Amino acid sequence: MNPKVLIVDDINDNIFLMEITLEDLPISTDSATSGEEAISLAQKNEYVAILMDINMPGMDGFECIRRIREIPGHQLTPVIFITAAGNMDDYVERGYAVGAIDYLNKPIEERVICSKVSILISLFTERKNSEEALRKVQQLQRQHEQLLNFTADGIVGLDTENIVTFANTAACTLLTATLKSIIGQPFKNFIDPLLDEQQWEQSDFVQTFKEGQCNQSDNTFFWRNQQAKFPVQYTQSSIVEDDIFQGGVVIFQDISERKEIENQLVNLAKFDQLTGLSNRTLYWEFLEKVTAYSKRTNDNLCVMFIDLDHFKEINDSLGHDAGDLLLVQATERLKSVLRNADLISRLGGDEFAVVIQQLTNINDIATVAQKIIDVIAEPFFLFDKESYIGASIGIASFPEHGMDATTLTKAADTAMYHAKQHGRNTYKFFDNDMHMRIQSHLEVSNDLRIAIKQQDLEPYYQPIIKISDQKLNGFEALVRWNHKEKGLVSPGLFIPVAEESGLIEDIGNLMLLLAGKQANDWFCNETDMTIAINVAAKQLKQKDFSQQILRLLDNQHISPHYIKLELTESALMDDPNDVIRQLHELRDVGITIAIDDFGTGYSSLSYLKKFPIDFLKIDQSFVREIGEDKNDEAIINAIIQMAHSLGLKVIAEGVETKEQLGFLKNLDCDYAQGYLFSKPVPWREAEQFLPMR
Ligand code: C2E
Ligand code: CA
């Protein structure tokens, strides 16, 4: 569209004349016949020039222009006044005062006005073009700025002296400064205000720019307001033109959040979430460090293993929430008797470890251990319930019991195990005997594993006699281990090991299989003959114990009527309801149940009433005292009477003499077993006792 010229004249003919005059120019024209009309046109349009008649009725040309000048965009619009004649000087004065650029007298010469307007057109076009160019540049600049301000990364421009020359919005926000306050500041204030000039000059940051290099750092800090640090990751790039360093750009991010998460992860990985104590990982890390340190300095050092006694029972009976609460309270108590410098860790479950350094006197450790036992023995209040637990503590010290983390830990663990064996609620220092015992324990369990595989285990049979007619009632099967080097190993030596290493189940199954087949072979239709098999407490703990037995008997076609199982009282007490359920299943198919070693455990006959059982075996320790200890004799009497009243038959074991047998017969004891009749013997010898062979 062509640029426009505004013609203002109260006489239409003049306007028309002017339009004709300007006809050949590349413009279009607007016209107005009054000042008011001109103003309203000027409000809507931009003009190359305004050709203004001065003398008009109402508003004259000067006043009109004065008002047009107030319209935005018209401050500089060229105005040429057209006048008929008259007071020229006065007009010129007033005309220039409102910004006229020229005066022309009527009649207008076409050549003059056209050339003047032509010049104005080219000026106008030129101005338009440069305005457009400027607008484009400004737009581009705005876009760049927006982009810079839009990014969450802080961006800072620096001059050759590391003075800030530019900062985007994010940079201001991250550094908590206004743009005004940042510009012109040395960037050192943000990197590290504490550095002195020399340190600053030698810093990596300055050196990188000096060498015109780029650098990245993701584990450092920037400063806000010269007082608080925050973690950042930044990139610095030099601006180099013609091999000359012109300044630098730093782009950075606040990584507080990431650091926080990283810390949380470290926390999760190294600290116990329940108690806040360090966990196993941190325990090992720490112990490895301090043992290495102690090796250099010869400082002493102690590791204490603490295991809570009866924690499991509380956890099982009061629930996990109570268990958790107890652990938290126990932790507080441990802290109360230990020093801050001692590292307390929760290794898992109810097991804690303490690393104690810089002991002035190694004997102090016993005092500390006793203090721990005492505070743990105090009542715990768990959701209004008063509960009691104890602590068993094992202690190992550097360098006597070990020079490295692994050995020390093993030693403390072993000592703790011994404390538990010695009635709990005590502490034990590690000693080398323990080591030997552990060692042999390990050897035995390894050997035993092989022995089970190779079937080096064999049942021996000891006859059980009915006292009233002295006839055979059956046998107890007792395991024997034919060791290649050691010969016959008795069960007292390896059954405890087997129970601990989990091998007892294999032994139990093997015995049931071998003795059961033997019974099948021996007894044929002799229905009241049985073979008694010993069952370890551990076996009974399996939920499918009874099913396992029934399956095995079924698979091997062994008659359940030939099988008697000997259980100890303590095995029954572990989970009475489940045991009762399993015993019923066994008895339903004809298996009989005997309580072994009666008198040595809980010995509560009234309690035993709840269990589906058939026999009591009086422990040999009582039988041995017959004729020696009136007290034990009285106990035997009581046991027999009460058992009978409950409908149970009584077997006396360990019967070695005729006197013992006579005594038992007088008390109406039902069966006897012992060396008086025979030691446990291999099946070939046992066979001699069978009546029909
Ligand atoms: P227990 O069940 O009380 O077995 C009786 C133990 O007393 C047997 O020792 C037997 O040889 C011994 N004995 C029998 N009569 C007399 C006697 O008149 N005088 C003396 N002094 N001792 C007598 P053994 O065979 O060494 O077994 C020891 C323990 O090992 C058993 O005690 C039992 O608890 C366990 N045991 C043996 N075999 C097995 C088995 O196959 N499985 C399991 N779980 N435990 C077994
Ligand atoms: Ca037994």
Ligand code: CA
């Ligand atoms: Ca026994």
